[in-house]
Amino acid sequence: MTAEAVATSPFAGPADDGERPLRIALLTYKGNPFCGGQGVYVRHLSRELVRLGHRVEVIGAQPYPVLDTGATLTELPSLDLYRQPDPFRTPKRDEYRDWIDALEVATMWTGGFPEPLTFSLRARRHLRERAGEFDVIHDNQTLGYGLLGDLGAPLVTTIHHPITVDRQLDLDAAQSRVKRASVRRWYAFTRMQGRVARKLPSVLTVSGSSRQEIADHLGVRDERIHVVHIGADTDLWSPDGSVAEVPGRIVTTSSADVPLKGLVFLVEALAKLRTEQPDAHLVVVGKRAEQGPVARAIETYGLQDAVRFVKGITDAELVDLVRSAEVACVPSLYEGFSLPAAEAMATGTPLVATTGGAIPEVAGPDGETCLAVPPGDAGALAAALGRVLGDAQLRARLGAAGRERVLTRFTWAAAAEGTAAHYRAAIEASRVARSRRAR
Known part of the structure; x- marks a missing residue:
């Protein structure tokens, strides 16, 4: 089914x-x-x-x-x-x-x-x-x-x-x-x-x-x-043209030390992506883990200045952070629903997401409302993120379609x-x- x-x-x-x-x-x-x-x-x-x-x-x-x-x-x-x-x-x-x-x-x-x-x-x-x-x-x-x-x-x-x-x-x-x-x-x-x-x-x-x-x-x-x-709360999570996009910004919501969230694969993807798009950088909404696979990957790839963790911010600050990104990413190996996907789409921010668990049910068809990649595939993540960052028309199309999907299905x-x-x-x-x- x-x-x-x-x-x-x-x-x-x-x-x-x-x-x-x-x-x-x-x-x-x-x-x-x-x-x-x-x-x-x-x-x-x-x-x-x-x-x-x-x-x-x-x-x-x-x-x-x-x-x-x-x-x-x-x-x-x-x-x-x-x-x-x-x-x-x-x-x-x-x-x-x-x-x-x-x-x-x-x-x-x-x-x-x-x-x-x-x-x-x-x-x-x-x-x-x-x-x-x-x-x-x-x-x-x-x-x-x-x-x-x-x-x-x-x-x-x-x-x-x-x-x-x-x-x-x-x-x-x-x-x-x-x-x-x-x-x-x-x-x-x-x-x-x-x-x-x-x-x-x-x-x-x-x-x-x-x-x-x-x-x-x-x-x-x-x-x-x-x-x-x-x-999503579509009144709060909404587009706002007054918030400037930051070139190369990727935003994700993740717990660094939870394997299910797949953050280590996104860090690996960022390392690959920066060889071609050096301004690409990642903002993680969540707590930084000082040890573990994600911390080791950041150090191994020399990404200390390209990955930033934020926590304890207000709802309004979080929404503006997502609005400021050129692309939102859900790299999870599995999700039972994926609120971060729905909320990012509601702001009109284009989405790159894996096909883990219920994510496709939320994010929609690949190429229409998001770009979809297999879970646990850093190379595919890097390619999809690079494609979105390099194409303003694609960003606009995916963002508008994502917002409409949330309004009609997920409130x-x-x-x-x-x-x-x-x-x-x-x-x-x-x-x-x-x-x-x-x-």
């Missing part, structure tokens, strides 16, 4: 259909809106659900999400064991509150990642104490054991993509037996997520590619998985409508099930 052939939610329809507004609990065990798609999802979906008239309460742990006006935040704190500047810290004795805290620390001490499980247990306790306050509970990829059973309202779950994909890519990148053992232990929580996913009556996901991966990797039955595309307003329709379907299914049990 091709990405374009995958239907969106069968319940898709207008949310303002005369039915009463919904009381929504939106759960997120990690909510940072500047690092990772989950925080972006919570921020923008909650805003658009509020615009539709619904009441949204986000229940989250550290890093807490940043929300726009309308949605409220209830903090459900973890021990925040991975916070900077002291990740993998040991809490002080007076920080422990209950057995869940002890479980969180013990899992970290043994090399595991506890947050999906421990957040789900805290969320279960919190929601049961507030039974009757919500019409629907929406879990944003926690998939912890604590979310099974009666929570006081029907459960809808979003899986952006199976984390087993990240696990396999990290295993492939591990260069020693000890490192591979460490990766397997860290990702042990994915077994729990698979077991929980298979028990859910209905799963939302963000792309046709993720839909297939959820079926293949997690064993969720195909008919239980529904696609509701997400998108947060449409995502909220489709998601709210699924909420109503889950509420109705729950009502029918209760009625049958009562007979």
